[in-house]
Amino acid sequence: MNIEQEILAIASKKMADQIDIDVLKGLGVYKDVELECSTGTIYGLRYYTVEPKNLEWQDSRAMWEDMMLWCFNQFGETGSLWQETKNLTPEPNQRWYANNAKFWFRDEADRTMFILRWS
Numbered sequence: 562m563n564i565e566q567e568i569l570a571i572a573s574k575k576m577a578d579q580i581d582i583d584v585l586k587g588l589g590v591y592k593d594v595e596l597e598c599s600t601g602t603i604y605g606l607r608y609y610t611v612e613p614k615n616l617e618w619q620d621s622r623a624m625w626e627d628m629m630l631w632c633f634n635q636f637g638e639t640g641s642l643w644q645e646t647k648n649l650t651p652e653p654n655q656r657w658y659a660n661n662a663k664f665w666f667r668d669e670a671d672r673t674m675f676i677l678r679w680s
Contacts, residue, residue: 604653608665609672
């Protein structure tokens with residue numbers, strides 16, 4: 562195989578891969594999402610965060626709702642950072658929160674499970 566044939570083979574493979582991805586995206590099977598990890602604190606407690614990036618606009622709300630449902634099913638319900646309880650204090654130290662376009666996990670292992678599921 563000469564250099565021209567090699568270049569053509571590589572370009573053809575890349576085009577075929579992109580077509581496959583586009584078809585899978587159209588079927589709703591493949592989601593191209595970047596997950597940006599960080600840490601933060603809530604009421605002085607360390608949380609491990611994940612911010613889904615580059616969601617396609619028309620799919621972003623549905624994907625966020627899928628992620629929320631998955632978290633509820635895996636980790637249970639979450640409290641509200643902003644809703645006060647009977648004793649008029651916020652609910653700190655919940656296992657997970659969703660706030661400010663991020664998912665906040667108390668345990669790093671929970672964040673890892675989330676990343677494995679959505680990457």
